[in-house]
Amino acid sequence: MGLLLVAVPVLLVLWLIVWPIVVAVFTTFQVDTPKGPAWSLESYSFFFTDGFSLGNLWVTIWTTAVTTVIVIAVALPIALYLRFSNGKLAAYIQSIALFPLFVPSILLAFALIRTIGPNGMLDTLLNAAHLPKIRSPYLTPWGPVIGLTWDNLPLTLLIVLSGLANVSTASVEAARDVGAGSLSILWHIILPRIANSLLVAASFIVLGLFSAFTLPYLLGPAAPEMMGPFMQRTFIDVNNPTEATTQAMITFLFCAVFAVFYVRSVASSQRRRG
Amino acid sequence: MTDTSLTATAAPRLSRRIDWPGIGFAAFLSLVILVPLLVVAIWAFTEVWRYPSILPQKFGLRFWGATLGRNDVWSALSTSVLLATTVTALSTAICLPAAFAFARLNFPGRNIFFLSFLTVHAFPKFGLYVTIATIFLGLGLVGTFWGVVLIQLVSTLMFMVWIPVAAFQGVDRRLEEAARDVGASPARVFFYITLPQALPAIIAAVLLTFVGTFYETEGAWLIGAPTVRTMPLVMITFINSEVVVQYGAVLSVVLWVPSFILMLFARRFLGPQALGRGLGA
Numbered sequence: 001m002g003l004l005l006v007a008v009p010v011l012l013v014l015w016l017i018v019w020p021i022v023v024a025v026f027t028t029f030q031v032d033t034p035k036g037p038a039w040s041l042e043s044y045s046f047f048f049t050d051g052f053s054l055g056n057l058w059v060t061i062w063t064t065a066v067t068t069v070i071v072i073a074v075a076l077p078i079a080l081y082l083r084f085s086n087g088k089l090a091a092y093i094q095s096i097a098l099f100p101l102f103v104p105s106i107l108l109a110f111a112l113i114r115t116i117g118p119n120g121m122l123d124t125l126l127n128a129a130h131l132p133k134i135r136s137p138y139l140t141p142w143g144p145v146i147g148l149t150w151d152n153l154p155l156t157l158l159i160v161l162s163g164l165a166n167v168s169t170a171s172v173e174a175a176r177d178v179g180a181g182s183l184s185i186l187w188h189i190i191l192p193r194i195a196n197s198l199l200v201a202a203s204f205i206v207l208g209l210f211s212a213f214t215l216p217y218l219l220g221p222a223a224p225e226m227m228g229p230f231m232q233r234t235f236i237d238v239n240n241p242t243e244a245t246t247q248a249m250i251t252f253l254f255c256a257v258f259a260v261f262y263v264r265s266v267a268s269s270q271r272r273r274g
Numbered sequence: 275m276t277d278t279s280l281t282a283t284a285a286p287r288l289s290r291r292i293d294w295p296g297i298g299f300a301a302f303l304s305l306v307i308l309v310p311l312l313v314v315a316i317w318a319f320t321e322v323w324r325y326p327s328i329l330p331q332k333f334g335l336r337f338w339g340a341t342l343g344r345n346d347v348w349s350a351l352s353t354s355v356l357l358a359t360t361v362t363a364l365s366t367a368i369c370l371p372a373a374f375a376f377a378r379l380n381f382p383g384r385n386i387f388f389l390s391f392l393t394v395h396a397f398p399k400f401g402l403y404v405t406i407a408t409i410f411l412g413l414g415l416v417g418t419f420w421g422v423v424l425i426q427l428v429s430t431l432m433f434m435v436w437i438p439v440a441a442f443q444g445v446d447r448r449l450e451e452a453a454r455d456v457g458a459s460p461a462r463v464f465f466y467i468t469l470p471q472a473l474p475a476i477i478a479a480v481l482l483t484f485v486g487t488f489y490e491t492e493g494a495w496l497i498g499a500p501t502v503r504t505m506p507l508v509m510i511t512f513i514n515s516e517v518v519v520q521y522g523a524v525l526s527v528v529l530w531v532p533s534f535i536l537m538l539f540a541r542r543f544l545g546p547q548a549l550g551r552g553l554g555a
Contacts, residue, residue, distance in 0.1 A: 002381030006372040009431050010387050016428045017393050020405035027408070078299055089296040096303045102537040103311065104489040106506045107526045110513050111310035114317060114523075119325040121313045127326040150307070211398035213492040214506075218513055228400045228492070236499055241408045248401030259396045267389055 021252075028246045043246040055224035057250065059141055063216070063226060064209040067148045068202050071156050074149070075201070079160040080190070083167070101154040105147070109218040112147055113138055143219035144226060148212060156201045163197025164190070200265050203258035210251045227251050317523035337520035346508055347525065354505040357419070357494070358487040361426045365483050369434035370476065376435065377442035388439075391432040399429065403493050410497060417501045425493040430483045437482075441475035442468070478539065485536045489529075505529055 031040040047053045082094055100108070115121045117138040126133055137143045167190050175185050191198075213228035220226060225233075227247060235244035252259075316330065317323065321337070323330035341347060375381070376388050394402075406425055407416060415421030445468050453463045491506040498504070509529065512522040 002375040002379035005375035008368040009372045013390050020409045024405040093299050102533045106509050110522050111314045114313050115310040211400035231404050244404050248404040251398045251401040255398050263396045
């Protein structure tokens with residue numbers, strides 16, 4: 001009875017997630033020879049010797065690293081503030097920081113272009129203040145970094161906040177009573193307890209950025225481009241599904257460590273709740 | 275908005291000490307999060323705004339009629355609504371019974387099947403879509419409505435199973451047992467006791483699915499191009515190749531409505547802690 005009720009969604013996962021990945025392993029590691037398919041690393045060696053592909057992979061890694069650091073550097077102080085204060089100002093900060101959850105990335109891209117793009121609001125204000133225009137980050141690698149930071153801030157904040165819930169106010173006050181400074185409290189008491197949450201947040205960002213499409217496509221340069229737009233163009237414009245699948249497998253590979261960590265963390269938190 | 279809330283909250287604190295970090299965070303976040311959205315909102319109600327004027331030369335609603343009178347907007351809107359409705363209905367129909375089974379019944383492989391939905395989120399999603407698209411090429415599903423439905427359906431599975439499972443597990447079993455003791459049938463217990471208690475979370479999951487599908491861009495493009503044109507794809511065209519800024523601005527405001535409804539609902543039914551835990555923290 002139970003098996004029957006769960007059959008359809010489970011079969012969907014098998015058909016549309018597990019099966020395509022199995023097929024992808026075969027298509028990318030095999031080439032057709034006159035004697036039938038044979039194992040080969042050809043499509044991977046093409047990717048890793050092609051300067052254009054490597055440039056795209058590199059800009060993806062760069063964007064991911066920079067964005068992850070910025071998002072956590074912005075989210076952590078806000079989360080610490082929210083954990084140890086209350087009142088109307090804290091409530092305002094929390095709701096405004098979570099607001100991007102409810103702004104789809106397609107609308108965000110448009111808003112950012114109108115704000116920091118050429119002749120956007122920022123240029124207008126600089127001009128009014130008789131200051132020189134800045135070089136707009138729009139269509140440079142910094143465009144996606146800004147958009148993706150904006151987009152990832154709320155989820156990171158939520159994850160860090162839920163980690164901070166494990167830090168008891170009493171332990172912080174006890175440390176303060178024996179004369180510990182703010183920094184040493186952060187380093188010795190708070191960070192060890194939220195290290196796991198920070199890693200979950202980082203995994204979340206890494207997995208998201210290796211598959212980000214809309215923001216890099218609209219805000220980033222045409223070349224080098226991030227893996228999302230690159231795969232899309234290889235699949236649709238270049239019409240080379242095998243190469244696109246190889247690129248997909250390479251994103252899986254680069255995210256594997258974070259994916260395993262994320263799955264283990266979610267699975268164990270599910271078990272804890274029964 | 276920023277000014278009033280700042281003064282309103284800072285004033286009572288003045289008597290003790292000024293909350294400088296709080297004011298700093300509030301000002302910083304208001305600037306980087308609200309200003310870009312405000313700029314779009316102003317553009318939507320602008321008729322003439324030439325650089326480098328700080329404010330529009332002429333406000334007006336002229337572009338609302340022009341945007342909403344476009345055929346591509348209306349056909350994309352009906353495609354998007356039809357897609358989101360189909361995906362949500364299918365997802366509800368297959369996931370809710372499964373969620374009930376996971377929460378209440380014992381069967382072989384229960385845990386492993388339950389965790390199998392995690393695979394959807396354990397890979398970079400776009401790469402996953404590419405591997406699915408390669409399969410769909412062979413099946414002739416690329417460029418079709420149902421191909422897009424399937425790819426969007428997959429990404430709704432985890433939330434549509436996991437959120438209702440937690441809801442069903444949270445239902446007070448003693449109430450159900452009491453109803454059974456006074457002679458209620460299992461079906462009656464389900465519809466009068468179990469379902470009403472789990473309903474807010476289920477509605478939240480359904481709404482999340484509908485809104486998420488409505489804005490889903492990359493799967494629809496990868497599988498649906500060029501025949502299936504959804505609202506986000508029209509918006510991309512406006513961003514890339516439309517000279518008149520107002521079209522994109524008006525469409526942004528219109529497109530934001532589903533998200534706004536979700537936001538109002540989320541504030542009532544989903545606390546930040548619940549959301550954070552759902553993400554695996």
